Amino acid sequence: MNKQTPDSRRSGTILTAVRPEGDLTALERAGQIAKAFSLPLRIETIMDEETTKAVLAAAEDALRKAAGEILPDGVEASFGVRRLAPQFSDEGFGTAAMLLDTARVQDIAMVVLNKPTGKKSFGKTMVEKLLRLTRLPVLTVDGDSRFPYEGVLAGVDFGNCAAAVVDSALLWAPGANWSFVHAYDPVLRRVQADIARAEGLQLAEEEMSNLIERQAMLSVAQEGYVDRFSAHIEDGTPRDVIARHLEDETPDLLVLGGHGRSGFASAILGSCVSTFIERAACDVMIVRG
Template sequence: MQKDSERRDAGLGSPPRSLLLATDLSCRCDRALDRAVMLASAWGAKLHVLYVLEGNEPEQGPEPVPGGSVRALAERHLRAATRNHDVEAEIVIERGDPAEIILRTANELDCELIVTGIARSGNLARAVLGTTVERLVHRAPMPVLIVKMRPWRAYPTVVVASDFSETSAHALRQALSVFPDARMILAHAYRVPFEGFISRAAHEAELLADAERQRAAFLPSVGAPPDRLEQMEYLIRYGTAESVIGTHVWDNDIDLVVMGTHGRSGRFGILMGSTAERLLICLHCDVMIVREPRALSATIGAGGASAGPRLSGNG
């Protein structure tokens, strides 16, 4: 693994030194806890475990469960997860709106990554992602890692979804910084415009060549060391982003996809708008959302500073 000094000299950041895990202590959130512990251990980072009490929810559980408080349950989960890992961790319990508390706490504790899970998957995933998680990826200045899979290894391969925009360049830089030892695959999907009226066979070769030209022009904007770009692999194929990336993830047992977000006007505008929203819902693997730095200035300029976190050196 590269030393932090070598990575700074190469124009890349370092893995996070402080993580925030947002959990509801459900069985499915155990996956996010295990992943957060694994990452904190690998990076030598401090782990903050946050549980948010909503409304009149009591911190003390029902009697006669001995020590049945939220804090006692969180401590038990944390002890089990860190048993074989050397991790500095603390538990934070707050009361209020989950998304607001998560953002405020991550900001106050200078956390560089938020880790969270989803309550359930399958047909109900859209409803889950439409609440706290969606609000987090709209507003968090730091990346948000959404854990879906049971973690049993580090991320050996990371797929970065790209539309060759500055947003995608920022997401790729973050992926290279956060996961310096992972095999990187830059994925781009293209389609024939007005496909119902224009022959795919007659234009696909031209569109592929154009996508390759865009890739060549895009790479210098990333600012990554030439050797990292040379090691990178590329997936440029015809189809929708969901079909191209989803099929590759499934066929190659990929554990993580990274995507960038514009965060326009509070709407879910990742890469090509609703495309990435569909990716976030349909992918069975973990997903890390990286917000475009320019969107943060727009949020604060529109009065977002009072409701959301301040900028904290994340680009």
């Protein structure tokens, strides 16, 4: 059996959803990613169900014009402008569901969206629904982040998404410096009272080291990658620890798992993800195991 290379594992189509009259930051980033990894790009616009055929056609013309001005040369792009299906009363949920319809018939590598703003905004609803309904990586874009990514921060909780988080950080930012951080919280890790804190920290450090080494063998082709990553095990909640590193390191990309452990821990980690999607001053990629 042939061993997969990082390039062969970065396969599929980059999918983005924008409106030609709106914020096109996600379109620009999706084009940059498609160009960097020689992947095709699918650009979709989902409009109100009452939209006429003439308006749909005009929107597609505007979308193609915007893409022609924004996308790097050589990106293979396809377009889809559709009405919101009538069974969806919520526009954000409906758009997410229709994007997933595209993912079912195409090999999608990643979904790239604008960063949502506002607690009950259309964008926030769409991102939340996508994260619940798909295992595809979802990238929310901050216009001030550099690309290619030079600095990557990844939150690792050792739950069922941990390997996917490390893998995505390495795979989609192969030239970056990577910082992997784990928040050591005995409540979240359910450490028994008879296990000493020092022993728990040592186990966490070993788990982090083994995880990074294992995923690096799959995701990193070049030599010298060991010199470009750091691992941190720190006391505190995931929200506090990640926030400290965001402030100290100012990365271009934050990678988090979409779901943590079950029960109480999952609720905390889910809230943490939602917070950073909205507030982190960088691109945020959410992945699931």
